[in-house]
Amino acid sequence: MLQQYIKRILTARVYDVAIESPIDHAGFLSERLNNNIILKREDLQPVYSFKLRGACNKVMQIPEEERKRGLIAASAGNHAQGLALVAQKLGVPCTIVMPNTTPDIKVAAVRARGAEAILHGDTFDIAYQYSQQLVKEKGYVYIHPYDDEDVIAGQGTIGMEIMHQTQGEIDAIFVPVGGGGLIAGIAAYIKYLRPDVKIIGVESDESACLYEAMKADERVILDQVGIFADGVAVAQIGENTWKVARDFVDEVITVSTDEICAAIKDVFNDTRAISEPAGALSVAGLKKYVERDNVQGQNLVAVISGANTNFDRLRHVAERAEIGEKREALFAVTIPERPGAFRKFCELLGKRNITEFNYRYDDNDQAQIFAGIQLGGNQQDRAAIVESLTGDGYQVVDLTDDEMAKLHVRYMVGGRAEGATNEVVYRFEFPERPGALMRFLNQLGYKWNISMFHYRNHGAAYGRVLAGLQVPVEEQKLLQEYMDKLGYRYWNETDNPAYKLFLK
Template sequence: MTLKYIEKILRAKVYDVAEESPLDFALVLSERINNQVFLKREDLQPVFSFKLRGAYNKIASLTEQERSHGVIAASAGNHAQGVALSAKKLGIKSLIVMPKTTPEIKVNSVRARGAKVILFGDAFDDAYAHAKTLAKEKKMTFVHPYDDPEVIAGQGTVAMEILRQKTDAIEAIFVPVGGGGLIAGIAVYAKFVRPDIKIIGVEPDDSNCLQQALKACKRVTLKQVGLFADGVAVRQIGKEPFRLARSLVDEVMTVSTDEICAAIKDIFDDTRSVPEPAGALAIAGLKKYVEREKISDKALVAIESGANINFDRLRYVAERAQVGEHREILLAVKIPERPGSFLAFCKFLGKRSITEFNYRYFDDSSAQIFVGITSSGDINDKVDIIGQLEGQGFIVTDMTHNDLAKEHIRYMVGGHAPCELNEITYSLQFPERPGALLRFLTSLGSQWNISLFHYRNHGSAFGRVLIGVQIAAPQKIALQLCFEALGFRYTEETNNPAYQLFSGGQG
């Protein structure tokens, strides 16, 4: 059976429409993890994903009679675009069933490539069932995204290129896993030509259908899957991919959302390209593997499988990437409620940069702050910081891996104070550089009590702070003179309706 797949891969017609993608050396990441990291750039395909290979190979294999009836597929993304472009190239009509929840940008992209689109159901499973029904009614050929020998063979050409592009030693190839078509095709070819190369699958920890199937020794259906890496959000591994993976895949790893976001940043740093979450899975797994195995000076290949990311997700990715690479520590810290407490806390942290500082006055006894602190990237750095803070008498709760804190609470810290505070609020802007926040607090000293504080480093040239100060009206001018002496731009926000409605003190 393996020989039949090798023949199919060698005869695959993918290059009528797909391109041989480069195998790029990731210099920055390689130096950081002390291994040779290579990226197989499937994000550079005409539809920005490897899916084009399998879709075209399947459609090109159809008989003239099958072609005359057209092809149909169910997909919310990359497979849809691959089928649409392949059918257009071969002059075949195509119909794509997509969930009603599919982003408009993806629907328009499929239509632009010549396919007719039907929006049906709220989830992929609904669209899939409807597409299968339509395929029978219209006698169209259903092009499965992964559970088809021709599709698997088309994806296998990725491995053929890798082994042609890098003929010397390769320790492992890391492959993102959704339905399993890509890893099945790569494993078949790589293990036949170079059985010494490890084939390692990588899945999100909330969508690990292959890992669960291998553990159970049979295909299982996940009750639900995470949607962040939507390109691999599959509830059950394909039947044929699973049959191949059981004997050919060495290991399947899982990674967290934070680790995926960090991998997106790693790829951007090396290539200036932005992969989709599923496209960065392999790099996330590669990094985790290196950390676990303590290996060095090995050649490691990761499949950058796609770059169809929605622009509006980039802010979320940037937020989570810092935690994913152990460069941001999130803590809840209890400090005394008195003038100068913020300053004392920041002085204790020294030259460490503060990435976030959230606080709202509650009572006269103590203050609960939510703080983000930059880290060296050493996983032990957090332990040291927490130990030092607790040694100074601060009560510390680690929020770094608390999803509720990262997803919601960090943006909700604040609200109305429980009493009237005689508070004046200002928004300020100052040059963003190490120590800028400490310099700002030092300039205020301990003469005024800070009752509201929000700061977040957004990676821009200027830091922005919202600050509330308990102050008597005659001292207002002195406070403003302090701002001006520092050269900070400031605007009083006390009468801003956003502040009054959501943060102002309540009498």
């Protein structure tokens, strides 16, 4: 199998459009982690993503007469831009079917390169089905974003470049994983020449399709796929990519949203470039690997796969980066309601900075505060704060890993509704586009009174809402059935401690 891919990679036609991307030494990160960290800068491609390579190689393998019929793909962004640029260079028509949730920056980029962008459906699957309908109706040639041998070979040229750009031994290469085209291509080339080099995949823990496939020893379909790292939001690893990955990928590491945000900041600190969440996955996984195995003095390569992100998302990234770096923790703390109580609380923290403090008067005896506290960069420091505060008689709840607290409650602290009887609380995600919030409210219906509502647009493909509904006990089973029919991802947060402490 590897010999077959080696020939395809060595003869791949990618440099008609793509560049040989540079590698950068990550000085700050290397010093901090006590390893030699090298960044492979695929974010510097003409479309700011590695996807250009695979699209270019695939199109170049298609006879000219077939190309003239027109190219088509379903894509939420990076593959779309790559294919659009290739088609523009070759002067052939190109159509991209994109979900309605695709960020504007990606839609505009596709149209700027001369392709027709059709927005259809709220998910990739719906967009894909429509693209297949157009293939049958109009005779277009479909270019798959990852599950194609020529596409895999195109991405494999990254492995070829890493080998001749780096000096000395390479211990491990960390690769973002979505559908698997990138890691399959790199693994095929590297393992053929240097089987001792570890190939380590990195996935978001919200879309870990390769991790689950490796665990089950077969391709699986995820029940749900997270939305933050949209460039790798794939429910099932590709069929062709799985054939390579199952035998030649050494392991898969999963990382959280907070860890991805911290990695985006790390890349920025060393390059002054802003990666998209999927683009920084490799750095997040590399850091986790170093900490887990206490790795020192090794040469580690991280593939920075892309930089296509909406500017508005940077608010969310900045808020979560310090938590992901273990430099901030969030706590709910009960303190006495009397003069000097906050001062004493601060004294207990010593020299640690308070990064956030939310409070509103509730009663004469005690106050609930929502506090962000600076850490020294490790979990032990977080545990030490809890121990110090509880040892002095404070009631403490650690909310650092609580999504509802981080997404919503921190912006809502300051009021309770004692009259909101029979309140149940749900957290939702729904496709984000103009008018989406109103459509969501209309679908939520008028049967139950909305007693609390928080919505914040993070510039992402999906909106996030926290809602309280007043539902009589005898109707709560009916509510559950109604929620299942809505068609949105949701979580029942009625028993969440952050809600009970600050909002109930």
